[in-house]
Amino acid sequence: MGKKLLIHNDNVPNIHTLQVYREHGGYASVEKALKSMTPNDVVEEVKKSGLRGRGGAGFPTGMKWSFLAKPEGVPRYLVCNADESEPGTFKDRYLMEKVPHALVEGMITSSYALGANTAYIYIRGEYFYVSRILEKAIEEAYAAGYLGKNILGTNYSLDLYVQVGGGAYICGEETALLESLEGKRGNPRIKPPFPAIAGLYGCPTVVNNVETIAAVCPIVMMGGDEYAKIGVGRSTGTKLISASGHINKPGVYEIELGLPVEEFIYSDEYCGGIINGRKLKAVIAGGSSVPILPAELILKNDKGEPRLMTYESLSEGGFATGTMLGSGGFMVYDETTSIVKNLYTLARFYHHESCGQCSPCREGTGWMEKVLHRIVEGHGKPGDIDLLWDIQKKIEGNTICPLGDAAAWPVASAIRHFRHEFEEYINNPGKIKDVKHYYSTQSA
Amino acid sequence: MSNEIKFNEEAMATVNKIIARYPQGKQKSALLPILHVAQAEFGGWLSPETMDYVASILNIKPIEVYEVASFYSMFNLKPVGKCLLEVCRTSSCWVRGAEDVVKHIEKRLGIKEGETTKDGMFTLKTVECLGSCGTAPMLQCGASFHENLTMEKVDALLDEYRAAGKLRSYTDMDYKNTL
Ligand SMILES: Cc1cc2nc3c(=O)[nH]c(=O)nc-3n(C[C@H](O)[C@H](O)[C@H](O)COP(=O)(O)O)c2cc1C
Ligand code: SF4
Ligand code: FES
Numbered sequence: 001m002g003k004k005l006l007i008h009n010d011n012v013p014n015i016h017t018l019q020v021y022r023e024h025g026g027y028a029s030v031e032k033a034l035k036s037m038t039p040n041d042v043v044e045e046v047k048k049s050g051l052r053g054r055g056g057a058g059f060p061t062g063m064k065w066s067f068l069a070k071p072e073g074v075p076r077y078l079v080c081n082a083d084e085s086e087p088g089t090f091k092d093r094y095l096m097e098k099v100p101h102a103l104v105e106g107m108i109t110s111s112y113a114l115g116a117n118t119a120y121i122y123i124r125g126e127y128f129y130v131s132r133i134l135e136k137a138i139e140e141a142y143a144a145g146y147l148g149k150n151i152l153g154t155n156y157s158l159d160l161y162v163q164v165g166g167g168a169y170i171c172g173e174e175t176a177l178l179e180s181l182e183g184k185r186g187n188p189r190i191k192p193p194f195p196a197i198a199g200l201y202g203c204p205t206v207v208n209n210v211e212t213i214a215a216v217c218p219i220v221m222m223g224g225d226e227y228a229k230i231g232v233g234r235s236t237g238t239k240l241i242s243a244s245g246h247i248n249k250p251g252v253y254e255i256e257l258g259l260p261v262e263e264f265i266y267s268d269e270y271c272g273g274i275i276n277g278r279k280l281k282a283v284i285a286g287g288s289s290v291p292i293l294p295a296e297l298i299l300k301n302d303k304g305e306p307r308l309m310t311y312e313s314l315s316e317g318g319f320a321t322g323t324m325l326g327s328g329g330f331m332v333y334d335e336t337t338s339i340v341k342n343l344y345t346l347a348r349f350y351h352h353e354s355c356g357q358c359s360p361c362r363e364g365t366g367w368m369e370k371v372l373h374r375i376v377e378g379h380g381k382p383g384d385i386d387l388l389w390d391i392q393k394k395i396e397g398n399t400i401c402p403l404g405d406a407a408a409w410p411v412a413s414a415i416r417h418f419r420h421e422f423e424e425y426i427n428n429p430g431k432i433k434d435v436k437h438y439y440s441t442q443s444a
Numbered sequence: 445m446s447n448e449i450k451f452n453e454e455a456m457a458t459v460n461k462i463i464a465r466y467p468q469g470k471q472k473s474a475l476l477p478i479l480h481v482a483q484a485e486f487g488g489w490l491s492p493e494t495m496d497y498v499a500s501i502l503n504i505k506p507i508e509v510y511e512v513a514s515f516y517s518m519f520n521l522k523p524v525g526k527c528l529l530e531v532c533r534t535s536s537c538w539v540r541g542a543e544d545v546v547k548h549i550e551k552r553l554g555i556k557e558g559e560t561t562k563d564g565m566f567t568l569k570t571v572e573c574l575g576s577c578g579t580a581p582m583l584q585c586g587a588s589f590h591e592n593l594t595m596e597k598v599d600a601l602l603d604e605y606r607a608a609g610k611l612r613s614y615t616d617m618d619y620k621n622t623l
Contacts, residue, residue, distance in 0.1 A: 092575075342538065345538045
């Protein structure tokens with residue numbers, strides 16, 4: 001059993017209440033930080049911990065915090081990104097629903113470190129019921145003196161609010177999120193300026209993922225150096241992995257970074273192997289935006305070494321043979337899966353979610369969906385694979401925000417590793433049409 | 445429900461509580477949460493009158509409300525059934541039988557995706573990943589997540605909803621989830 005720091009108590013009855021959460025050591029990081037550490041001490045521990053953003057990009061959290069501008073007399077904000085809309089990702093929902101106080105505690109300790117007196121949790125609108133759970137937890141925290149004026153008798157004050165979104169993947173992108181929090185359309189801003197300089201209402205702002213913020217509590221308690229001993233190399237600590245697809249035990253698992261991918265897929269402690277004893281075909285390891293890898297490349301890298309669940313190991317080989325840890329949305333596909341049709345569902349997703357500001361993304365995602373649709377329907381044309389390749393190339397790197405890249409990579413990687421399947425669709429449409437490409441819940 | 449577009453006292457109290465979360469002069473930040481309340485209060489969709497009303501409460505231009513309401517997928521700019529059935533169609537749900545769920549509902553209700561039953565009870569919609577990939581296939585109706593769906597579960601759900609006959613909103617307090 002690996003070490004667990006975030007959801008170790010998820011099965012304790014009533015852990016969602018402040019009383020039970022406290023009985024299990026909850027809010028200790030607030031006590032410790034506010035009473036015995038300066039804000040800067042907390043930032044230093046987070047730096048030492050090597051914690052990297054858990055929202056997808058993996059940017060070092062301590063460094064991000066140290067970039068926050070601190071002009072006199074201007075408020076600073078901490079905003080928690082609970083938009084969680086990357087297909088395959090559902091860990092933040094699990095954490096917020098099961099142990100809401102872990103996020104509330106992290107928000108208080110982190111806000112203290114950043115000198116923010118107002119903080120927001122921006123949660124995707126579809127998680128409305130989770131926003132209720134968080135609001136209840138926040139109410140309890142106010143009543144217990146962990147929020148509001150002069151927290152625990154110190155001169156630090158903090159107000160914490162939850163804001164629900166309206167259903168838009170793009171609002172997970174941090175500047176689109178800030179626009180949305182200001183009551184506008186979720187159009188990403190052109191950077192610079194970065195939110196650390198001009199974020200919410202033009203004020204210095206830090207945006208962090210739910211899991212990142214929750215991880216600050218154990219870091220403050222055990223110290224950054226101790227935390228950094230968990231994991232491998234620059235992938236320190238634990239990570240929540242959302243596991244879905246053709247596996248026996250889908251769900252959210254907290255792993256120590258460094259766990260071999262093969263163990264994660266086949267061990268009964270985690271995914272429990274492929275359903276119905278079928279063979280593994282492919283994995284998307286870090287949410288829908290990262291490259292898909294065939295079984296042989298996800299289990300071992302191109303040098304034949306076992307792949308580990310770390311930022312570095314998963315990306316070994318670059319995009320030619322590797323992928324990314326991303327948000328930890330681990331989607332597993334067995335031998336019966338049509339990679340082409342699966343890609344079509346993703347291309348449709350990105351087209352639906354493009355905000356439309358940049359033409360390469362707006363037009364390109366539409367074209368990719370259209371071309372994939374005709375291929376899936378058996379009307380693919382001989383040049384379609386090259387056409388898809390060309391479109392994704394023209395999107396990548398040419399857009400305001402990374403959604404464009406996120407739409408391009410799944411297409412590029414599917415063609416790179418499964419070109420023969422696209423060819424089969426185009427050359428033998430009749431044959432493909434008879435294959436049952438998706439599971440029937442009736443027959444499973 | 446009366447036809448006049450005006451929040452009742454309880455809804456107004458909620459709205460005022462939401463506005464108070466933001467700094468002075470930044471009341472526009474309350475727009476999305478208030479549109480959710482408005483949609484729940486005024487028949488499950490946002491009519492131009494409803495949006496104008498929200499604009500007047502926040503002291504912003506109606507266009508500022510229209511452009512936001514049309515950007516986000518959860519706001520209905522046309523009337524929908526009392527129960528909006530939103531079936532996730534993205535990868536992890538697709539590989540676990542989302543298409544079967546959609547087909548089954550279409551057959552049971554005699555409507556196609558995007559349509560509403562004649563009695564105004566159900567609208568069927570397919571949506572993108574709802575963060576339930578590990579409990580696929582799934583559908584959302586109002587605040588409730590219905591997960592690990594089987595055809596039997598879908599049938600029972602449709603019967604239950606039809607019998608209750610009430611409007612389901614994202615803001616409902618009696619939410620169900622099976623996580
Ligand atoms: C299209 C898009 C969607 C994103 N969605 C999310 C999301 O749902 N949750 C999240 O934490 N970060 C998301 N991100 C990353 C954020 O922009 C940002 O990097 C992150 O919230 C920073 O927090 P972290 O450093 O703690 O990871 C997304 C980025 C892009 C480009
Ligand atoms: S890349 Fe796409 S989503 Fe991002 S700003 Fe441009 S159009 Fe919008
Ligand atoms: S893919 Fe359906 S909930 Fe995520």
